[in-house]
Amino acid sequence: MGGGLRADRRADRRDARDAEEHTGRDAMTTTIAFIGLGNMGGPMAANLVKAGHAVRGFDLSPAAQDAAREAGASVAASATEAVSGADVVVTMLPAGRHVKAVWEEILPACAAGALLIDSSTIDVDSARAAHAMAEAAGCLSIDAPVSGGVGGAAAGTLTFMAGGSDAAFAEAKPVLEAMGRKIVHCGGPGAGQAAKICNNMILGISMIGVAEAFALGETLGLSHQALFDVASTSSGQCWSLTTYCPVPGPVPTSPANNGYEPGFSAELMLKDLRLAQAAANTTGAATPLGAEAAQLYALFAGQGHGGRDFSAIVEWLRGMGVGK
Ligand code: NAD
Helix, strand or coil, X not given: CCHHHHHHHHHHHHHHHHHHHHHCCCCCCCEEEEECCCCCHHHHHHHHHHCCCEEEEECCCHHHHHHHHHCCCEECCCHHHHHCCCCEEEECCCCHHHHHHHHHHHHHHCCCCCEEEECCCCCHHHHHHHHHHHHHCCCEEEECCEECHHHHHHHCCEEEEEECCHHHHHHHHHHHHCCEEEXXXXXXXXXXXXXXXXXXXXXXXXXXXXXXXXXXXXXXXXXXXHHHHHHCCCCCCCHHHHCCCCCCCCCCCCHHHHCCCCCCEXXXXXXXXXXXXXXXXXXXXXXXXXXXXXXXXXXXXXXXXXXXXXXXHHHHHHHHCCCC
């Protein structure tokens, strides 16, 4: 399909959306290829199906393929087959090298003018390289990593942080809205990944800070609830305390009340902290606490805790005390 025809199709979709706003009906279906149907991609693809899109998925794992079929997607025999004739392609893969390899493979089969959305969490350099590959192939692209975890993916309440041109973002927004609640355009190519790793560096550092405060409070005879009641309404207030409290009790929905089942695993936190460190090394930014947090999570995960929720680091910190 030629670029002009693709542009026409995009214009048709815009008209259809306008019509939909007036009539409340789904006037035109978008064909979406979804590559990487794992813990996050599986439920995200299912929400695209629920929103009325025609979803053609692909994953290397037969179990992920079966789950996608059950959710109402069709499953292609290869990534290349999945993208052929698709208006939009979403990738949700483990790391930058997977995204670059898959994009390299699929771009020759993508229609000119197609929109590629990468929602994986990857390094900023790989994200920018992927954008350049898409541009060279005459495709639109955005990096759109997410926060909200597996629960948010299933509920369709993810936050998307997007990087790319205004035109690409305008095309992507309605697709992302079927999978998330908050969609933020953070800037040009790579800006979504930049926002993601900066946010998660705050999260890793703040979780360690909150965990250290509870561990210190315990040694001083302070109850968890008393510290929570004070800090949650004082200057120590933060998400790691008030929404995701690392000790059982004060926040009943936090993983601490569920044996530290993730949630968000220590392994994934370590991945994001390492991405932040790689970016800091490239740009020369000073991130001493980010570096320390990466080192602590590396030790924690290295001692067999990688699959636990990242807030379980409180137990490990307790164990590091000298116990006077
Ligand atoms: P996952 O391992 O469950 O899923 C990745 C999927 O990609 C797997 O099913 C794998 O088979 C598939 N895959 C790998 N290479 C492929 C290829 N060449 N072609 C087709 N499929 C391929 O991981 P996940 O938890 O779904 O995470 C995906 C991304 O989302 C990661 O970048 C992760 O950092 C990010 N993320 C995860 C969470 C979370 O809570 N799990 C939260 C936010 C962001």
